[in-house]
Amino acid sequence: MGAYVVGGAALKIDRHFELGYKDLAYRVVRDCPECSDVDYVIVASALPELSAHQVDLGIHVVQWIGRRVPALRVESGESSGLAAVDLAASLVSSGRARRVLVLGVEKVTEYPTYTANYFYSLTLDYEYEVLRGISPPAYAALAMKELMNSGVRRECFSGWAIRMHENAVSVPHAMLRFKISLESFKDSQVLAEPLTLYDSFASGDGAAAVVVSSKPNEGDSSPEIVYSGAEVGLPAYLRDRVSDLTASVGLLRRAAERLGLDLRRAAVELHDSYTVYPIAILKGLGYLDDRCDLGGFEYLNLSGGLKARGHPVGATGVYQVYEIFKLMTDGLGGRTAPAEYGLAHSMSGPDNSSRVVVLRR
Amino acid sequence: MRLSPQQFWRIRENQYRLFITVCGSCGRKAILKRPVCPYCGSDRVHHVESSGLGVLESFTKVYYRRNSSEDDLPKFIGVVRLTEGVRVVGEIVGVGADELREGMEVEAVLRRYASDDPYGVIYYGIKFKPV
Incomplete structure (x- = not known):
């Protein structure tokens, strides 16, 4: 069924x-x-x-x-x-x-925000990460440094954030419906060097x-869930590189291969809690070089992503599926994605776990 | 914050000392005393204690607040490669931003992790400082 x-x-x-x-x-x-x-x-x-x-x-x-x-x-x-x-x-x-x-x-x-930050940090291992002062942005900063040391330019991450804010402008339920520029990063609050507030998700x-x-709506083309999968990664502190997001990369590759799906042609919502993660994932999948040209992707995070639509932690995946559903049916903020597939990707922590749900029209 | 003496007492070995799990099946080593190998899942493991000496491979200066005080900010979180070849992530203390550099030799020290209030429970555990 x-x-x-x-x-x-x-x-x-x-x-x-x-x-x-x-x-x-x-x-x-x-x-x-x-x-x-x-x-x-x-x-x-x-x-x-x-x-x-x-x-x-x-x-x-x-x-x-x-x-x-x-x-x-x-x-x-x-x-x-x-x-x-x-x-x-x-x-x-x-x-x-x-x-x-x-x-x-x-x-x-x-x-207050510092308490919300503490709650959010508990997505990490309390006993061996949180108590030791490790936080999600610290990992994201270490991952960003790794990518920058291997040749990825800082503008790759800023560019992701700028694109997400542009996408969110027309999305009715997005939290940050305004554009930002490269200049914005210069004055942005530092969370963990080199990561700034503008590299971080919007919290709301x-x-x-x-x-x-079990049945599509009568007379319309309700998209079908044709794939849903999950994978668990190693804790970031046990990896050779924090930026090796092997659970997400492996799961996305498997889903794409099984369905014959090209992420550049699909309506895709990638988990971008911090700008470094989608860049690391798309590089891991072989889609990006160090210049991070995202031009080949037709419908990438049209919601604005966690970065600009926002990230109400446990609810975010439902937003993603709703957005893909709208893009594949009657539109989201006036935009549609006439793609065969829509894919939502989510992870918890720095790739501690990864999940993918795929819809087909 | 509500700290639990019971919880911390239970995990004291991995907080007060630096153990390494060595896998008898795949041969890999991982930080912390663990019942199974995190890489292959085997329970054919034994544990050795680290010298506590290592090299700082990478670090970040963190301003992210998680409590009402800014007294402990900024803090440095670093990736340390222990002489036994195992990586561990932890806080680097006793050094200023301009003195910290990748490749610096560091050693494990016991420092305060957290406390409930001026009269409450205090947790201590491993951090790192320059040698």
Whole structure:
């Protein structure tokens, strides 16, 4: 039995001080007509225990939005969203469910930024990385230095950020809908040399929904989930190079080979928590030389990516699938991607885990 | 932050000393005393203790705040190649930015990791300083 994406919705990623987890979930479901007829709910969220003192979020969300269907929460760090879509496809394909609502929701602004930074750092190993002072931007900076030492120019990373901001301008739910320039980097706050705030994802609250169904919508071309896979990498401190993102590169290569998919022709959403990671991945796949010419990619992170659309940690993968669904159907911010395939890629930490979901029109 | 004396006591060996796991199957070595080889999954492993001496291969100056105080910023996070050939990532202390350079010899020292409050639990563990 197939699994099709038949609808969805997304809230603007922002500092929603007036909305909690349950409120965000309700708002996005309210905006999603397809979300009403479902027999299972999967909530994707990484931080509720930390930021809202809440366990069993799946059940509490379902009760709040007035559904009486089985529910659970999926947590796999930054890749929680794609893990939830993967599980939804399995439930539908196996006949265990008919229509699954995948609801990504996250609050990252409940505390001051330094506390949010601490929560986000816990995607690393608490005992052997976090306690030792290691943080996600420290790894990203070490990875960036490695690439720069091997000939990649600093402008490659800045160029990624500039392109993401350009893409986000027309995306209604993107957090940072403005352009930046190379000049912007000169005054940008340093997170970990040589990495700056402008190399980092936009941090905001968000909620996105997609409905995964055993049948396509009548009379339209609902894209089918034709691949979903995951791979686990080594901890960054055990690799020869921090920038060797072998889990992501291997998984993307496998997905492309299995489907005969060319990333340059597909609607692709790559995980770009820091600008260094998509560059490292595309170099690892052999698409980029040291000049980082991205011109060959037709539909690359048209959402603006984590960089500019934003990264509500555990909800991000659901945003990605929603965006690809929109690009392949009635459009996202006035743009469509008339591609055969759409691919969402997510990872948690510096490639600790990697996930890919592929849709075909 | 809420620190747990129990949790830290349980992991004290890997925080207070530098152990290396040596795999009897694939022959690779990895930092930390581990029950299985992280590279091949074999449990045919034994453990040796590092001399604590090594070379700083790379480092970054970090301004990323994770607590309410900026007292410990900026900090230096570095990749150290131990003389036993194993890499470890940790904080570099006792040196200024203009003195730090790649290729510098460093040694492991015991320093404070974290504390709950002025009267709370304090965690200590391995950091590195120039020799």
